[in-house]
Amino acid sequence: MNAKYNKIRQETSVKKQYAVAALAVVSCAGAHAQASVTLYGVIDTNLEFLNHAGASGGSLVRENSGGLSNSRFGFRGAEDLGGGNKAFFILEAGFNGNDGTNASAGVLFNRTAAVGLSNAYGALSAGLQYTAMYDTLIKYDPMVFGQQYTWMPTTGSVDGFSFKARVNNSVKYVGRFGGLTATADYSFGGSADSFQSSAAYGGALDYDTGSFAAAVAYDYRNGAINSTGMWTKSRNWSASAREQLGNVTLMGGYEHYLYDPTKGKSVSSALWFGGVRYLIAPDFRVTAAAYYQSNKADNVSNSLMGVLGADYILSKRTDVYATVAYAAATHYANDEYTPVGLTSDTAFGPNQTGVTLGIRHRF
Template identity: 40%
Template sequence: MKKKERAIRLGTVAAMLVTSWMGDSALAQSSVTLYGVADTYLDYSNNNPSAVTGQGGGKSVVKLSSTGLSGPRWGIRGTEDLGGGLSALFVLESGFNVDTGTMAETGRLFNRQAFVGIEGAYGRLTLGRQYTTIYETLPNFAPLYYSNTYEPLVVLLGSPREDNAVKYRFAAGGLTVQGHYAFGEQAGAIQGNAGLGVGMVYVAGPFAIAGTYDQGNGPETAEGHSKIRKAALAGSYSIGPASIVAGYRWGHDTTAAGATALRDNLWWAGLRYELTPALMLSAAFYYDDVKSRTGVVNPPNPKQYVVQGIYSLSKRTDVYGAVAYARNSGLNFGDLKTLAAGKESQTGVALGIRHKF
């Protein structure tokens, strides 16, 4: 009996060791991570239209807003080691508003990203709702890293995401190239609602350069489909704690009939300086040379100046402030009609906090 009991115990221990080894092995081969960002800020701006009927314009407003340095989001991402240097991956990411607790986009849970793909030595291929190539090419060349306080992202990039997209990215040494194609899924019109883009980034020590092209088509009609096309070239250079960035973005929007709806050249430049390991200061300038716009004779050329500071309280939490002045437009190059009648400039001040988890 003693020998039998001893054998049973040894067998149980061996089974536990095998089970433990297999469990650890499985965990090492795959992982799922919950992550997110919470970001909100107090925002002052002047020269707003009055909300009271019959009252004059040029009113100031103070708001608690969402999306300061980063868009608030929560997400799930995961990878699985398939062996042979190949891995599967997925990302599901949802945006929300910190100031109200609502979804950033009603009716679309994973409005920011929702894709699955595979990655190996020959690059990464992903399918689903994804960022456009122009969006993923330029963040390090934008003076404020796509901060909503205050960088004119819509004018610079257009729509940052596309549905039904297939994207490929490859990186080797200092070179990264990528491209995407978004299916329009319109019966009988393969180009209707479709989108495409290509981009390249090359980094050599303190110097980096980027080039990208993006096109988004409207729905197919009897006349054809509208097009929103953008191409950009940008560069950066780092000198100790300082870095400078500059870029140019060509833009041409056409109607379904092929007429020009908007033609502009956007220029920008910025300086970043790490005053201390915890404090980053940035200054930025943007100028949009509007050549033509439908229905507007001699369209104004917006310009905007921004000064921003970010102080890191920890690796995950920072506080920030920014001051901006826009001429011939609202802040972030908002249309003049968003200003009070007779006003052609706007000033904004933002103070906020961001936490990453």
């Protein structure tokens, strides 16, 4: 009887060991499958002071999300298909760090939702993606498209003079050949009435030697087709350069915007931008930038903005920053005022000063 009991106990113990081993294999396989998927993100929140921010000329103090970087989280992953080929995906969602809401109401992955294939000849992907001009110019904007404060992706203080930052229904190619990066994108309009209705496309060449870089970029888009079978047309092109001299980085460039309506005169605008970054210490950087917008439209103000920012690194993932900016109109009068930042909803004077103090954490 005891022998039979001991045999049953031994068999049970062996089965348990097999079960534990099987679970371990499954766990390892699951861990290995997930190893190529990365969760990442940034949360950036600041306090901002603005003068001339109300119709009565009052000042405004508020909390914002995204002073230097737009708050976001995302998932990216890749699978090795063999022979140097890979499949990849990226899903990225923007949110407001000050109140937890989606950056785009009703849309979760509003920044990127794309899947593609890559090999030695480049990467080809489809979905909601950044345009070639966005990918290129962000490397040359002294403020790196920080909401507080830059005049990109617009060509200045006028919101409508902007290139496409992202496009839906797009196909995108990125190829890297030594120091040269070539990017091209095409967005399908999806209209049964016209293949060109609401379509957009662009391209860029970016040459980077390490200490010196230069780039050209182009962005084009059509409006929706109207009852007469026509659509509006918008074009942006840019040329930019960057030079690193020890702890100092100089950068600048030019961006041009042209809008052709279906009726009436064309509208053009230009933005000159430049700046310097100085790494005072490994954990402390100062940035100075200037933006000048020139308009050829009737009764539209030319405008300028100067920015000074300081960024102190607390750790590998966390930094604190302070930024001050001053914007002003130089001539003409169109009953609209020049704001610091990108939007005119808080600009109620011929000039405006903005100050921020914020913290940014990457994960």
